[in-house]
Every structure is written in structure tokens, then in C-alpha cells.
Amino acid sequence: MGLLQRAIEAIGIPTIGITLKKEVTKKVKPPRALYLHYPFGHPLGEAFAVKQQRTILLEALGALETVKEPGTILEPSYRWRRHRFE
Amino acid sequence: MRRLKELGNALMVGLYRHLPWLAERWARHHRFVETEGIPWAPLKKPLREAVIALVTTAGVHMETQPPFDMDDPGGDPSFRVIPSDVKEEEVVITHKYYDHSAADKDLNVVLPLYRLKEFEAEGMIGGIAPFVYSFMGHIDGPHVATLVEKTAPEVARRLKRDGAEAVFLTPA
Numbered sequence: 001m002g003l004l005q006r007a008i009e010a011i012g013i014p015t016i017g018i019t020l021k022k023e024v025t026k027k028v029k030p031p032r033a034l035y036l037h038y039p040f041g042h043p044l045g046e047a048f049a050v051k052q053q054r055t056i057l058l059e060a061l062g063a064l065e066t067v068k069e070p071g072t073i074l075e076p077s078y079r080w081r082r083h084r085f086e
Numbered sequence: 087m088r089r090l091k092e093l094g095n096a097l098m099v100g101l102y103r104h105l106p107w108l109a110e111r112w113a114r115h116h117r118f119v120e121t122e123g124i125p126w127a128p129l130k131k132p133l134r135e136a137v138i139a140l141v142t143t144a145g146v147h148m149e150t151q152p153p154f155d156m157d158d159p160g161g162d163p164s165f166r167v168i169p170s171d172v173k174e175e176e177v178v179i180t181h182k183y184y185d186h187s188a189a190d191k192d193l194n195v196v197l198p199l200y201r202l203k204e205f206e207a208e209g210m211i212g213g214i215a216p217f218v219y220s221f222m223g224h225i226d227g228p229h230v231a232t233l234v235e236k237t238a239p240e241v242a243r244r245l246k247r248d249g250a251e252a253v254f255l256t257p258a
């Protein structure tokens with residue numbers, strides 16, 4: 001997914017991607033990434049967990065405004081099935 | 087022989103689905119394309135004015151579209167174009183390499199179209215680009231070149247044409 005992200009950024013469109021595989025992301029180096037230690041198939045969290053999905057999406061989109069350093073990997077502490085999303 | 091290979095493949099898929107650490111181990115030891123430099127395009131306007139596009143590699147496609155090729159061990163570098171006003175019941179997932187049972191129940195788990203529509207209605211983003219571009223990921227071997235040289239740049243050009251001002255990507 002990182003290669004695809006890099007191609008989109010290279011044409012001049014800013015990008016942010018969720019990653020569940022930090023080691024891969026470190027190698028492929030997309031411009032901005034948000035890492036979650038979640039199982040595959042759950043980049044936005046759990047089914048029908050609207051607050052969780054909104055929080056993750058907003059955090060990721062916010063990175064488009066706040067991240068200034070290419071290659072930044074954000075790591076919010078939203079622990080799988082532990083974090084309470086308000 | 088072919089049957090044996092298919093059986094082996096099915097077994098591996100089952101293992102990957104039920105033992106996530108196996109996939110992590112694969113990722114650690116697999117040789118990924120190492121890249122030079124990092125492309126960079128700053129956001130040109132505030133998020134609340136920007137048109138956002140969604141791109142995913144979770145194997146999502148419309149029921150009416152051909153599914154991704156799951157028989158090729160190198161994956162499928164092609165993509166599907168999904169209108170952003172698609173109804174959830176028109177969408178399916180073809181992907182053997184991850185457990186998509188949660189996403190089958192609620193598409194937002196891998197493709198947060200409804201969450202994005204809420205953000206648009208609440209004025210948190212400027213708008214949603216007309217199309218979602220969907221891949222299946224898990225691309226290996228010669229298909230990596232097809233992705234890098236052909237399908238990824240093609241999607242980038244399409245996104246530009248669609249008026250996308252920022253892109254949010256989700257993996258499987």
C-alpha cells in the first residue's frame with residue numbers, strides 16, 4: 001500500500017495511510033502514516049464502533065495538517081479492545 | 087500436483103487468517119521494495135475545505151465488478167473504481183489473505199465511507215471525491231512492477247482528475 005501512496009503523493013496530492021505493519025512501513029517509507037497495533041482487517045477498528053472509527057479517521061486526516069516531516073509514523077495509544085473512545 | 091498446490095495455498099491462507107503473528111513474521115522476513123527519498127505534497131488548504139478521496143487495498147469491489155484474482159500467488163495489481171455514493175449492500179470483499187468478517191458486517195472497518203460522509207455533513211472536510219479506488223494488496227513478484235509503473239500512477243492521475251485534494255488510504 002505504501003508504494004501506491006507514494007505514487008499518489010508524487011503527483012502532488014497529500015496522502016495519509018493507516019498501517020498495521022510498522023516494519024513494512026519503515027521500509028517502504030510513505031510520506032505520512034498512522035500505525036495501529038491492530039489485527040489485519042481492522043484498520044479503522046471494530047464493526048459498528050462509530051466513535052472508534054471516527055477518532056481514528058479524524059486523527060489520520062488531522063495529520064495532513066500537522067505532520068511536517070516526510071516519513072512520519074504516528075502512533076496513537078489506542079490499544080486494541082482496551083481503549084475507551086469518547 | 088495442481089490440487090496439492092491449491093491445498094497448500096488454502097492451508098497457508100487459513101494459517102494467516104487465524105495466526106496474525108505469522109503474517110507479521112512473514113512481513114519481517116519478506117524482502118520489500120526499499121525506496122529512496124520520500125515524496126512530499128503539503129495540504130494546500132484547511133482540512134475543512136479540502137476534497138478527500140479514499141483508496142484501499144482491502145480487496146473491496148462492487149458485486150457487479152469482476153473479483154480480484156486470488157489464484158495468482160503474486161496477487162492482482164489491478165484496481166476497481168467504486169462510486170463514492172455506493173450503497174453498502176452493493177459492495178463485497180474478495181481477499182483470502184485476511185479475516186474480513188468484521189468488514190463484511192460493517193464496511194467502515196476497512197473503508198470509512200459513511201464516517202467520511204458524517205464529517206462532510208458536519209463541515210469537518212470540504213467534500214468527498216466522486217470515486218474510491220480499490221486494490222487487493224498482497225502484491226508480489228512481477229506484479230510489483232505493474233503496480234509501480236502502471237496501475238498506481240494511473241490511479242494517481244485519476245485522483246487528480248477527480249479533484250481530490252488529499253487521500254486517505256487503508257490496508258487490509
